[in-house]
Amino acid sequence: MPPLTDLVACPQCDTLHLAGDLPVHARAHCQRCGLVIATSRPTAIAQVLSLALTAFVLMIAAVSFPFLALDLQGRNNSISVIEAVMAFDDEIALLLAFAIAGFIVVLPLVRLGAIIYAIGPLVRGAPIRRGAKAAFGLAEALRPWSMAEIFIVGVSVALIKVSGIATVTFGPAFWAFAGLVVITVLKDQLICRFSIWQALEQQPR
Numbered sequence: 201m202p203p204l205t206d207l208v209a210c211p212q213c214d215t216l217h218l219a220g221d222l223p224v225h226a227r228a229h230c231q232r233c234g235l236v237i238a239t240s241r242p243t244a245i246a247q248v249l250s251l252a253l254t255a256f257v258l259m260i261a262a263v264s265f266p267f268l269a270l271d272l273q274g275r276n277n278s279i280s281v282i283e284a285v286m287a288f289d290d291e292i293a294l295l296l297a298f299a300i301a302g303f304i305v306v307l308p309l310v311r312l313g314a315i316i317y318a319i320g321p322l323v324r325g326a327p328i329r330r331g332a333k334a335a336f337g338l339a340e341a342l343r344p345w346s347m348a349e350i351f352i353v354g355v356s357v358a359l360i361k362v363s364g365i366a367t368v369t370f371g372p373a374f375w376a377f378a379g380l381v382v383i384t385v386l387k388d389q390l391i392c393r394f395s396i397w398q399a400l401e402q403q404p405r
Contacts, residue, residue, distance in 0.1 A: 208394055210235055219398075238394040245396065246323045249316065251387040256312045258380045259348070263305055266371035268359070280373060281305065304351040308380075311346050314339040322399050333400050340393065349381040 208219045210230040222228055222240035230237055241247075262281060269278035285301045318336035321328050329335075352374075359368050 208237060210237055211393075219394075239392045240395070241390070241392070244390050244392060245319055245399070248387055248391050249319055249323050251383050251390070252312050252315045252319075255380055255383045255387065256309065256316065258376045258383065259305070259309055259312065262348075262373045262376040262380060265373040265376070267373040267377075268371050269369040270362070271367040271369070272365065278371060280371075303345060303347040305348075307342050308346040308348045311339045311342040314342075318400065319396060322396070328400055333397075336396060336400060348377065349384055352377045352381050 206219050207216045209216055210233060212235045213230060213233045215230055215232040217228070217231065217237065219238075222238060224240055224242060226240050227236050228238040229235065264280070264282075266278045266280050267284065269276060281304070285297050285305075314335040317329060318332045318339065321332070355374075355377075362368060
């Protein structure tokens with residue numbers, strides 16, 4: 201039985217595999233379910249960091265600028281994401297406001313910040329920061345709860361119905377959210393969690 205440190209578990213079916221060095225641009229698949237467990241891309245971490253930084257900036261823009269404007273029979277109104285959240289000022293709806301703000305703004309920002317904090321030094325070849333492993337673990341734990349992309353899909357469906365009775369104009373924040381969804385998908389496709397964990401384990405503090 202090899203040491204536990206030489207084993208890697210498939211995140212989908214928990215099958216154990218023996219870890220090893222991969223050739224450049226190679227992929228390691230689970231022998232049971234076929235999921236990609238590890239990849240070998242020399243520039244992947246730098247690309248993930250760049251995408252995370254871009255997504256962080258887009259998220260700030262998405263909550264700062266107007267999200268959309270409505271024109272209904274000559275009456276114009278524009279609103280930002282923060283203003284939409286603050287509109288829930290009723291006691292019962294206040295919990296809903298906190299949930300919306302948490303799932304579509306706070307948790308995505310925390311997750312992106314944790315990724316940037318954890319892998320930033322790896323790109324420069326510098327010693328990892330204190331708490332880098334915990335930060336990356338937090339980012340992984342928050343992944344199912346970061347729902348910015350689900351928010352934009354839900355809003356798009358709602359706007360299709362609203363467009364029948366009013367003129368809808370998309371603001372800068374809408375396009376920032378749309379760009380954020382694309383970048384998040386690209387980042388999650390590029391990221392190799394096994395390689396990052398391995399780099400965090402090997403890199404000196």
